[in-house]
Amino acid sequence: MTDYQYTVVDRFLRYVQIDTQSDPQSPTNPSTEKQKDLSRVLVAELHAMGIADAELDEWGYVYATIPANTDKADVPTICFCSHVDTSPDVTGAGVKPIIHAHYDGTDLVLPDDTAQVIRVVDHPDLAEQIGNDIITASGTTLLGADNKAGVAEIMDAANYLLTHPDIKHGRIRLLFTPDEEVGRGTEKVDMAKLDAQYGYTIDGESLGTLEDETFSADAVSIQIHGVSTHPGFAKGKLENALKIAADLLSSLPKDHLSPETTEDRQGFVHPTRMDGNQDQATVEFIIRDFTEVGLLEKETYLQNQLNEVLKQYPNSSATLTVHQQYRNMKQVLDAHPAVVENALEALRRSGLSARQRSIRGGTDGSRLSFMGLPCPNIFAGEHAFHSRQEWVSVQDMQHAVDVIVNVAQVWEERSS
Secondary structure (H helix, E strand, O other), X not given: OOOOOOOHHHHHHHHOOOOOEOOOOOOOOOOOOOHHHHHHHHHHHHHHHOOOOOEEOOOOOEEEEEOOOOOOOOOOOEEEEEEOOEXXXXXXXXXXXEEEOOOOOOOEEOOOOOOOEEOOOOOHHHHHHOOOOEEEOOOOOOOOHHHHHHHHHHHHHHHHHHHOOOOOOOOEEEEEEOOHHHOOOOOOOOHHHHOOOEEEEEEEOOOOEEEEEEOEEEEEEEEEEOEOOOHHHOOOOOEOHHHHHHHHHHHOOOOOOOHHHOOOOOOEXXXXXXXXXXXXXXXXXXXXXXXXXXXXXXXXXXXXXXXXXXXXXXOOEEEEEEEEEEOOOHHHHOOOHHHHHHHHHHHHHXXXXXXXXEEOOOOHHHHHHHOOOOOOEEEOOXXXXXXXXXXXXXXXXXXXXXXXXXXXXXXXXXXX
């Protein structure tokens, strides 16, 4: 693809300026209508490429087909998937992308908030980017590389395949989802309509990585019922639900079991939201581990901590409810080795040192795998996601386009 004029950067710069932030508190599908603003752009661009069946459904999902151009009848249909929404953690409105051309290895100071400095010591992957072109936001928003880098890469790969019919491939399905960042990215996927045998999310970090294992994940909601009374006459009566919640949070360990104190294969218990009043309060958590046994241990630990706190408030009560979010996709992928092996071959063909690893997180592929679409995660080049210091390399995005094209070609070649 050395003679190809990539479109991935132009697409990416346009996409990140469309605010698509999702909302975990919204009950609607998608959680925010503005996610469809980007999805409509994608459908229009796919139509312009000649993909007549590209469509946006009522739930905010984009489906499209690149028809097979091979004589082989048994090539599986593969799907490439990315999500259009950005994290609720940091605003995605008014993104001003900046290209730092020919990166020289120094810290990057973001101009609209000079307190935001992307320091090499904090971002060791920058050491591999000397001479490349780095894209950041301006310091007051996230960039949106998670996952608009993946969206742009899939779109450019589709453009390449449609303009290079000499690259033989089977039927390819494209899927762009909403609400991945709030854990609902596959909630309304129509698997019959998608009609694919294997898939790949393009939503990973470092160049050359393939992730075939994710956390298993649960959400926990604790509803606390205190004893309310007028504060002027509260002695010996009031049991403040907010104080109970605060005591529970204070009881959690400071040196382990939290995101800020764990790494590698260590799981965690992470409070994400608290609200209420003296009568009732709600505390929400996410629980993460690579095994379901580990999840249960952490949920039992949290229940025991809650029970201990409630001993100090004899007239109050609380209920702990667990909601399953997703499970470690390796349980499924191990039964379908070709989906990983073909991706590793595509990475090698792209001139990359393939690195197979676990991810301390999840992707749409986690759920899709358990919905019948074995779906590992290929790098998109995104770094420091969910923060104002998010960045991506132009060259890494171009490599991701190469990998997507090569994945399609490998599947065709290895079919009989």
